[in-house]
Amino acid sequence: MKIGNVLLDNNVILAPMAGVCNPPFRKLAKELGAGMVCAEMVSDKAILYGNQKTEKMLDILPDEHPVSLQLVGSDVESMQRAAEYVMQRGENPDIIDINMGCPVSKIHKHGAGAALARDPKLAAKIVAAIASMVDKPVTVKFRKGWDEDTINAVEVAKAVEAAGAQAVAVHGRTAKQLYTGKADWSIIEQVKAAVAIPVVGNGDVLCPEDAIELLQKTGCDGVMIGRGALGNPWIFREVVHFMNTGKHLSKPTVEERIQVCLRHMELLCVHKGEDIGIKEMRKHAAWYVKGLWGAAQFRDLLNEQTTEADMRVVLLNYLDQLLHEAVEQVV
Secondary structure, eight states: OEETTEEOSSSEEEOOOTTTOSHHHHHHHHHTTOSEEEOOOEEHHHHHTTOHHHHHHTOOOGGGOSEEEEEEOSOHHHHHHHHHHHHHSSSOOSEEEEEEOOOOHHHHTTTOGGGGGGOHHHHHHHHHHHHHHOSSOEEEEEEEESSTTOBOHHHHHHHHHHHTOSEEEEEEEETTTTTOSOOOTHHHHHHHHHOSSOEEEESOOOSHHHHHHHHHHHOOSEEEESGGGTTOTTHHHHHHHHHHHSOOOOOOOHHHHHHHHHHHHHHHHHHHOHHHHHHHHHHHHHHHHTTSTTHHHHHHHHTTOOSHHHHHHHHHHHHHHHHHHHHHHHO
């Protein structure tokens, strides 16, 4: 799959998720089969104000390319200036994506995210401004519409394509739905029929069968996986293998789940420091053990940990318990 002049390793993409898609998680997703990884959204204003935390969010590791960096905002000039700043940093992203889908009120109350998609003309101006400034492909991610009375994904797709966008990703829910209900894949099919640029489908892809069904039903060019990858970065290699062979890979063993969790923790602590890294790792560790024996009680223990050493001990002890429990069940 190609987006502009960027060749993806395959057409299975890690979706941009706030508070999740930092370099450590993107690195794991890339190693485990993602064709491209997307960074969490970054505010144009925060970039221009020189916010230190935001500056860190722009970091890209050498081995995670191709990577898409997502900007969020609603002002043409500041979005253009933010994009220019991003491209002047050392570790350039391969793609600049514009967030027109975030349904969270603190984003859309400023006219950004999903609110921006309510104004296709302004959306197109922002795309055109950024496309004229950067030498990398510009893409857009948006939703079905604001609510069921204002479904405008096709209109948005046409507008941003005309303005210079080289691909779009469409989430099959409205902004008002947030992440509830079922994604409407038919809107992805409609967008695909309306534009000539690549269309990536997003929403409710939780297993290889979902990915194949989305591609077949909509004719879209790629699949974007978000929540299905939480605590489960193996989903990318599973989907790619299923696409290529029609066969399922074996699920990761409990040892692999815990070992990848531990590696994720190490990367996160290096990237953000131990204090912040462990605080953020608590939610990731809970996702990694979801569905395993005793996971509900173990999550409480995870939330008590404050150091990398202690978190490692409780994870390894939990692995021992899991292996012991499995032996007992076999016996």
